Amino acid sequence: MNIYILLTIILLVLMLLNVYIGKANFFLLSINAVFSLFMGLRSVTVGSDTLLYKEIYNSMASNPLSSPLFWKFPIYNVYSYIIARVFNSFQAELIINAIIINTIVLFFIKKHSPNIFLSVFLYYTLYFFFTGFNISRQCLALGFCLLFLHFLIEKKVIKALMCLIIAFGIHTTAIVTLLFIPLIYIHWTKRNFLITITGIAAMSIFSSKFISLFMSLFSEYNIYANGASTTLSAQNEGNRVFLSLFYVSLIVISFIYSPKNIKLENVSEERAKYIQKYYLFLVLSSLGTMISLIFNRDILILRIESYFSIFLIILLPYTMKEISRKSGAIQEFMIKNSICILTLVPFFVQLGKNIGGILPYMFFWQ
Template sequence: MAIYYVSIIGYILSYFFISLIKQELKIAGDGLFVGLFVTIFGGVSAVRTLSVGTDTETYGAIFSLIGTNHDLHDMLTSKYPLYEFYNYLLYQVSTSPQIIIAANALITTLLVGIAISKLSSSFFFSSLLYITGYYYFNSMNIGRQFLAAALIMVGVAYLLERKVNLFWLFEFLAVLVHSTSLVGVVFFVVYIIHWSFKKVIVFIVSILSAFLLIQKVMPILLMIFPDYALYNGENSVLSLASQSNGGQIYVYLLYLVITIVGVLLLNNYLNSRNKKFVFLNLIMIITVMLGLVFSKQILISRFVLYFSLFAVIYIPNVVSKLTGIFRLDSHERFLISNNFNMMIVVTMLVPMTVQLVRNISGVVPYLVFWS
């Protein structure tokens, strides 16, 4: 477990060192930070043995099965054809299951890093929240879905840049990796609506009403996603019931407090061109409402993942907007924003540690594949 804390400390120290180099050489952009993020956290995930992550061995077995027994027809008729083809190509490079574990880890971390660099007001704090929010550790377990979720994150980044075609490209790729990413259509619907305060209220009421219908909708969801029938309850190996016991419910409560602050600031941006802040608020409303109400429903939690990932981008943006309402000079605003963000990151370390101690997602003990 110590490797995870060492990685965080190493990342923080390296980040500040790179910041000094960027400032000295006047290098713009977050490219170096994305590279650091992928190198440290993607690297740690990539070299883990198959025993790290509850479903990691399963992904290794699927990789071997695809490489040895599947042909073009099997891939075209698969529920996740792109993921099968991707496995098949990697099998031509190496027959060791370690290659799919490493590729999933590096590609997912890279995509998340790119999305953060495009959307967040602070790459540093958003990247740390991705770790302390336990997303990173869950990515070592449900790797295929996280790959799809990361694709959607990048797609949404392009959507908010008004590059709609690129959004649909990434959404399409995500669906070919994991069927639950069909939920990505919600992001487009939220984006195209011209929001007013009344529409936001109707939006919240609509979600609350949907809660009352969820048990009737559940059979339909299971028809669309039959593979998740075994998760329809509280007895799965990885469930939000166990995650809540590990402190995840407290994370959602923290998200709720921050979202309330964001909603209070929202009225200042509804009629502006800043669609990103309005969009992120609505996504977080979905996240906290579904996350809190269905904290013990694993099937719903798989859908919530696509929305909750945006918390790592939303939180620094809320802090930035909050400090912006006060009459502060740029230096004061910078210091106060950083202090607020760091307090949140440190707070998130508590449920992260509890979940690691409880070994949520099976990431403890950590072992490298050559050990």
């Protein structure tokens, strides 16, 4: 665990260093290099699914079209085949995966977070960074889903659809992010937020039918129906309940300090966009938290949850900004630092329980 403590210190030092340098791009480039190298240079024993991805890589390297896996996730398999042809090294795939995942996440943070440093800190302490050690194929898909949402917000529909197609070709669970489309066009208020969340919660009654339909369309996920897979096993023992309750408390704080219900035509265009994005990230984060809390023992649903809970790293900086506007900088400083300290508790608890199989950390040459 000592190496993860060192990584935490490096992150804090880079954040403090930026106070004197004052250049966010330098911080993002530095932390991207650190995160990507740390994730990419790991041994195949680090991460519960890493050995599985090595088997996929070996299958694609020889004759991809003859592999039974090819049409299950074609874009990822073509990607693995190209890496095998060019580099002839699975370690190269791990490094490239790490660069893609972290670069996209940090790009999304730069474009949409009002506090880049807080978002990066939360990306790390809320364990989203370490998810890439385990389910890296899905994290690649998640990255392109972030780009999908980014281009939807920017009203660049063609680019958005291209990113969604890539994400779906990497991991079929990415299809759930089609939900981003209607959410983008809702006129958000506190009332509409509560109606939406209540409606989604009511739909959970029919979750078994949705799961059955999904598994009938994508038979490779039938292994989750009978618990045959151990993927995410540590998260599937009820440990997620306590983490989800912590997330719920963050959602409640964000809702309490959410912008008032005002007519968007009565505010500036910049403020109107800000309000819409605040509620969009609040809804997406709430959805992820609801899924994690209600279906904490369902591995397949927990895979879907990650497409939504990731937005907590964007929502909380928005919340801190609203607290500063409404209650002043002192209260915002106190709450922000309290949340940062509190996130270290579930972080080290998950690390101590070896969630994702990331202990002990070893470099590939060890």
